[in-house]
Amino acid sequence: MKHYMRCNVLDIDTLLREIKQEIKPKPEDYEKVKSIIEPVIDNIRKFSSKYSEVSEVSLQGSLAKDTWIRGETDVDIFILFKPETERDILTSLTRKIAHKVFGVKRCKERFAEHPYITIEDFRGFRIDIVPCYKVPAGNLLSPTDRTPHHTRFIKEHFDEQLKDEARLLKKFTKGIDVYGAEIKKEGFSGFLCELLVLAYRSFMNVLERFSSGQLPIIVDLLKYYEDPSILPEVFKSQFVVVDPVDRRRNVAAAVSPTRLSEFIAASQTFLTKPSKLFFYVTPFKPKKPEILFKELERNQRSIVGIMALIPVLPPDILWGELKKALRIIVNRLKLEGFKVVKSSVWSDEREYSIFLIELESRYLSRYVKRRGPPVTSSHSLKFAQLYGPGSAISGPWIENNRWFILAERKWVDSVKFLEYLLSSACIENLGLPADLLSLWKSSQPQIFPSPEVASLAVNENFSRFLDFFVDGRPRWLRISF
Amino acid sequence: MKHYMRCNVLDIDTLLREIKQEIKPKPEDYEKVKSIIEPVIDNIRKFSSKYSEVSEVSLQGSLAKDTWIRGETDVDIFILFKPETERDILTSLTRKIAHKVFGVKRCKERFAEHPYITIEDFRGFRIDIVPCYKVPAGNLLSPTDRTPHHTRFIKEHFDEQLKDEARLLKKFTKGIDVYGAEIKKEGFSGFLCELLVLAYRSFMNVLERFSSGQLPIIVDLLKYYEDPSILPEVFKSQFVVVDPVDRRRNVAAAVSPTRLSEFIAASQTFLTKPSKLFFYVTPFKPKKPEILFKELERNQRSIVGIMALIPVLPPDILWGELKKALRIIVNRLKLEGFKVVKSSVWSDEREYSIFLIELESRYLSRYVKRRGPPVTSSHSLKFAQLYGPGSAISGPWIENNRWFILAERKWVDSVKFLEYLLSSACIENLGLPADLLSLWKSSQPQIFPSPEVASLAVNENFSRFLDFFVDGRPRWLRISF
Numbered sequence: 001m002k003h004y005m006r007c008n009v010l011d012i013d014t015l016l017r018e019i020k021q022e023i024k025p026k027p028e029d030y031e032k033v034k035s036i037i038e039p040v041i042d043n044i045r046k047f048s049s050k051y052s053e054v055s056e057v058s059l060q061g062s063l064a065k066d067t068w069i070r071g072e073t074d075v076d077i078f079i080l081f082k083p084e085t086e087r088d089i090l091t092s093l094t095r096k097i098a099h100k101v102f103g104v105k106r107c108k109e110r111f112a113e114h115p116y117i118t119i120e121d122f123r124g125f126r127i128d129i130v131p132c133y134k135v136p137a138g139n140l141l142s143p144t145d146r147t148p149h150h151t152r153f154i155k156e157h158f159d160e161q162l163k164d165e166a167r168l169l170k171k172f173t174k175g176i177d178v179y180g181a182e183i184k185k186e187g188f189s190g191f192l193c194e195l196l197v198l199a200y201r202s203f204m205n206v207l208e209r210f211s212s213g214q215l216p217i218i219v220d221l222l223k224y225y226e227d228p229s230i231l232p233e234v235f236k237s238q239f240v241v242v243d244p245v246d247r248r249r250n251v252a253a254a255v256s257p258t259r260l261s262e263f264i265a266a267s268q269t270f271l272t273k274p275s276k277l278f279f280y281v282t283p284f285k286p287k288k289p290e291i292l293f294k295e296l297e298r299n300q301r302s303i304v305g306i307m308a309l310i311p312v313l314p315p316d317i318l319w320g321e322l323k324k325a326l327r328i329i330v331n332r333l334k335l336e337g338f339k340v341v342k343s344s345v346w347s348d349e350r351e352y353s354i355f356l357i358e359l360e361s362r363y364l365s366r367y368v369k370r371r372g373p374p375v376t377s378s379h380s381l382k383f384a385q386l387y388g389p390g391s392a393i394s395g396p397w398i399e400n401n402r403w404f405i406l407a408e409r410k411w412v413d414s415v416k417f418l419e420y421l422l423s424s425a426c427i428e429n430l431g432l433p434a435d436l437l438s439l440w441k442s443s444q445p446q447i448f449p450s451p452e453v454a455s456l457a458v459n460e461n462f463s464r465f466l467d468f469f470v471d472g473r474p475r476w477l478r479i480s481f
Numbered sequence: 482m483k484h485y486m487r488c489n490v491l492d493i494d495t496l497l498r499e500i501k502q503e504i505k506p507k508p509e510d511y512e513k514v515k516s517i518i519e520p521v522i523d524n525i526r527k528f529s530s531k532y533s534e535v536s537e538v539s540l541q542g543s544l545a546k547d548t549w550i551r552g553e554t555d556v557d558i559f560i561l562f563k564p565e566t567e568r569d570i571l572t573s574l575t576r577k578i579a580h581k582v583f584g585v586k587r588c589k590e591r592f593a594e595h596p597y598i599t600i601e602d603f604r605g606f607r608i609d610i611v612p613c614y615k616v617p618a619g620n621l622l623s624p625t626d627r628t629p630h631h632t633r634f635i636k637e638h639f640d641e642q643l644k645d646e647a648r649l650l651k652k653f654t655k656g657i658d659v660y661g662a663e664i665k666k667e668g669f670s671g672f673l674c675e676l677l678v679l680a681y682r683s684f685m686n687v688l689e690r691f692s693s694g695q696l697p698i699i700v701d702l703l704k705y706y707e708d709p710s711i712l713p714e715v716f717k718s719q720f721v722v723v724d725p726v727d728r729r730r731n732v733a734a735a736v737s738p739t740r741l742s743e744f745i746a747a748s749q750t751f752l753t754k755p756s757k758l759f760f761y762v763t764p765f766k767p768k769k770p771e772i773l774f775k776e777l778e779r780n781q782r783s784i785v786g787i788m789a790l791i792p793v794l795p796p797d798i799l800w801g802e803l804k805k806a807l808r809i810i811v812n813r814l815k816l817e818g819f820k821v822v823k824s825s826v827w828s829d830e831r832e833y834s835i836f837l838i839e840l841e842s843r844y845l846s847r848y849v850k851r852r853g854p855p856v857t858s859s860h861s862l863k864f865a866q867l868y869g870p871g872s873a874i875s876g877p878w879i880e881n882n883r884w885f886i887l888a889e890r891k892w893v894d895s896v897k898f899l900e901y902l903l904s905s906a907c908i909e910n911l912g913l914p915a916d917l918l919s920l921w922k923s924s925q926p927q928i929f930p931s932p933e934v935a936s937l938a939v940n941e942n943f944s945r946f947l948d949f950f951v952d953g954r955p956r957w958l959r960i961s962f
C-alpha cells in the first residue's frame with residue numbers, strides 16, 4: 001500500500017495540530033466540569049456512606065482518564081459495591097442513591113448487564129450512574145467491573161501527548177462512524193482507541209498500520225502471550241487487542257469485520273486526501289419525502305421498506321434482535337432466489353423500526369433451473385419417476401452427471417413474498433426473537449416497496465438514513481470527493 | 482440402487498427373448514447380403530489386384546462380426562494398403578476403385594482421418610468403402626487401421642449367444658439415443674457395446690452394472706494393467722474400456738459424461754419399468770410451426786434460436802465446430818449474467834444450423850451488485866477513488882472485508898446482446914472456429930426469440946428437435962411414463 005500518492009506530510013501535521021487544539025478541553029472546560037461534577041460525586045458519596053455494601057464512588061471513563069473531547073462530555077460515575085452484595089441489592093441501592101441525588105423524575109433507567117441510571121441533562125452534562133463490584137481484575141463478577149481497572153491502567157500509562165493522540169483517534173473514529181462498541185454500531189470503544197494509541201504511539205502510526213491492510217492486527221501490550229500469532233485463532237478474529245487487565249478478553253471483539261474494513265479504507269483515503277471532514281460530522285439536511293419519492297421513482301431501484309413496531313428493551317438487546325430479524329428476512333429472500341444488494345435496519349429506539357432491503361430486482365424470472373440428484377445416487381430413479389411423467393415445466397434432463405429440471409417459481413414478486421413471510425401463516429416459523437415475534441403477531445409489519453418507502457421519510461432521522469442507504473457510500477467517502 | 486422395485490425377472494426375460502428374435506437377421510437376410518455384397522467385394526478385389534499397393538480387401542464392421550441388427554445393414558468394405566503407400570495414393574486409388582465398381586455418380590466422398598467413399602443405396606444397402614493400412618495393431622498409421630483388428634478380436638471371442646446379447650445392447654443404446662461415437666453424438670460405438678457384452682457376459686448384466694451408478698466403470702479384458710484402478714486417472718475418465726488391440730486406447734473415450742449418465746439413468750428406468758419402447762424408436766410426428774408458436778407464446782419460455790449458415794465440412798469437423806460455437810455463445814451469455822437453462826445445436830448438415838438457448842428469463846435486472854477488491858488489497862484505494870465520487874449507481878460500500886457497488890448492466894436484453902455479439906463489431910473477437918467465422922462475417926446469423934423461433938419449424942426435422950428441446954426430457958423418459 002506504499003505506492004499510492006501520499007499527501008505532503010507537513011500538511012497532515014498542520015491539519016492534525018489544528019484539530020488537536022480544537023478538540024482538547026480548555027482550562028475553562030476543566031473548571032466547569034470540576035465545579036459541577038465534583039459536588040455531584042461528593043453528594044453520591046455522602047448518600048452511599050449509609051450503606052455498608054458500597055465500597056467506593058468514583059469518576060470513570062474519558063473524564064477520569066482525561067481523554068475526553070471538548071464539547072463531548074459524558075460523565076460516568078461508578079458506585080463500587082462489595083463483592084458479597086446481591087445483584088438485586090446492587091440495583092436497588094443504585095436506584096435509591098440516584099433518586100436521592102437527582103430526584104426521581106430526572107433518572108432514567110437503562111440496561112446493560114445490570115441496570116444503570118442516566119440523567120440526560122444535568123446542567124449541560126449527561127451523567128451515567130453505573131453500579132459495579134469492586135473486585136480484582138482476575139475475579140470479575142460483571143462486565144462493568146472491568147472499567148475501574150481500565151481507567152487506572154490508562155491513567156498509569158498515558159502522558160499529555162498520548163492523551164492528545166487518543167483524542168484524535170476517537171474523534172476520527174466518530175467522524176467516520178465506527179465509534180462505539182454497542183451492538184447497534186459494532187465499532188471501536190474509547191478504551192480500544194486508547195490502547196491502539198498506546199501500542200502505536202501516535203494517531204498517524206495507527207492509521208499507517210491499518211491503512212497497510214495487513215491482517216491480522218494484533219496488540220498484546222503486556223506480552224501475555226509468548227506467541228501472539230496464535231491469537232487470531234484463539235479469539236476467532238483478525239483484530240485482537242488483548243485486554244491488559246484481563247488476558248482472556250479481546251478489547252476489539254465488538255468490532256465487526258465491516259467496521260474494521262471501513263476503518264482500514266477510511267485510513268487509506270484520509271492519508272491520501274487528508275481533510276477535517278473526516279473528524280467533524282456536519283449532518284446532512286434531511287430530504288423531504290416527496291424529493292426522495294421522485295428520486296426512487298426515477299432511478300427504478302428496488303428498495304423495500306418494512307415498518308415494524310418495537311418492544312421496550314435495552315438498546316443492546318433491541319439492536320441485537322433487530323439485526324437478527326433482518327438477517328432472517330434477508331436469508332429467506334436469498335433462499336427464494338432474490339439477489340440482495342444490501343440491507344440495514346433503522347429505529348427510533350422508542351416506537352418503531354424500519355428494515356431497508358435493496359434487491360437487484362423486485363421480480364424474479366417466472367422459471368428457474370433446478371438441480372436434481374446425480375444419476376449415480378440412490379435418488380436418481382425416484383427423481384426420474386417423480387418428474388418423468390411431465391410434472392416439471394421442462395425436463396428432467398441430464399447434464400454431465402446430474403438431473404435437472406425447469407421449474408416454476410413459487411414467488412416471483414419479493415413484495416408479495418415478504419407479505420406472506422410476515423403474515424400470521426408464516427411468521428411463527430421464521431425463528432424471530434421472541435420479543436419481536438409476539439409484538440409482530442398482533443401488529444403485522446407493513447411492507448413499503450420503492451418508491452412508496454419514501455413516505456416514511458416524514459421522520460427526519462429516517463429520511464437521512466434512507467438517503468444514505470440510497471447513496472450507498474459511507475459518509476466519509478461521500479464527502480471525500 | 483438395489484432397493485427399488487424391480488420388474489418381475491420373468492417378464493424382462495420374455496421381453497428380451499422377443500426382441501432378440503425380432504432383431505436377429507433371418508436366414509433370408511443372410512442370403513440377401515450374401516447374394517448382393519459378395520459379388521461387390523469380388524469386384525473390388527478384382528480391380529484392386531491391379532495395384533501392388535493393395536494388400537487385401539475385406540468385409541468389416543457388424544456384418545463381418547455378425548452382430549448386425551435385422552434391417553439395419555451398413556456395409557463396411559475395407560481396402561487394406563501396404564504401409565509404405567503414401568496417403569495421397571491411398572486416397573486416389575480408393576476413389577479410382579470405387580468409381581470403377583459403382584460408377585462416379587453414385588460415389589459420395591466422406592471424410593474421417595482420410596476420405597472414404599459412400600454409396601448411399603446399392604440395392605437396398607448403404608456401402609462404405611474405407612481405405613486403411615494393413616499393419617500390426619501395435620504400428621497403427623491411421624485410426625481406421627484398428628478396425629480389421631477389432632473385427633478379428635470379436636470374431637475370435639464371440640459365440641452365438643454373445644452375438645444376440647450384443648445386438649440387444651446396440652439396439653438399446655440406439656433406442657435411448659446414446660449410440661454412435663461421432664462428435665455429434667458422443668455416444669457408444671458398436672465395438673464398445675460388443676466389448677461390454679464380452680466383459681459382463683449379457684445385456685442384463687451390463688444394465689445391472691451401469692444402473693448401480695457405481696463409477697468408475699473399468700473394463701480391461703486382456704488384463705493389460707496390473708492395477709486397473711489407476712485407469713480413470715490415466716485416461717482422465719470415469720468410463721474406461723481398454724482396447725484389446727491397443728492398450729493405450731480407451732474405447733469409451735468418445736462417450737461424454739452426459740451420454741454415460743443417460744445410459745445409467747435409462748438402465749435404472751428400464752430395469753424398473755421394462756418396455757419395448759426403449760429399443761424401438763417410433764418417430765414423433767413433427768408439430769406445425771403454428772402449433773409450436775402457440776405453445777411458446779402460452780408458456781412464456783425464453784428460448785432463443787440462432788439460425789446460421791454452415792460451411793461444407795466433414796460431419797465430425799462440422800459438429801465439433803458447431804458445438805464449440807455454442808459453448809462460446811453460452812459462455813458469453815453467462816458472463817453477462819444470463820442464466821442459461823439449456824442449450825443445443827441442430828443442423829441439416831448441408832445448409833444451415835440452428836442454435837437453441839433457453840434462459841431463465843430473456844431480460845436481466847437493470848442493476849447488479851458487483852464485488853470490488855478487499856479493503857486489504859492494493860486495489861482498495863484505487864477502487865474508492867474510482868467510484869467514490871459517485872460514478873456508481875449506489876456505493877461503493879463495504880461488506881465484511883470487501884468493497885461493493887451497485888452498477889447498471891450493459892446488457893439487459895439477451896436478444897439485443899446476442900445481436901451485438903454476432904455483429905461485425907464483435908464476432909471476430911469471440912474465438913469462433915475459423916470456418917464458421919469467415920462464413921458468418923459475410924452472412925450474419927439471425928436471432929429468433931421465442932415464440933418467433935417456432936417459425937423455423939417449417940423444417941420437420943428441426944420441428945421435432947425444437948419440440949424435444951421444449952419438452953426437455955430424453956425420448957426414453959418421455960415415453961416411459
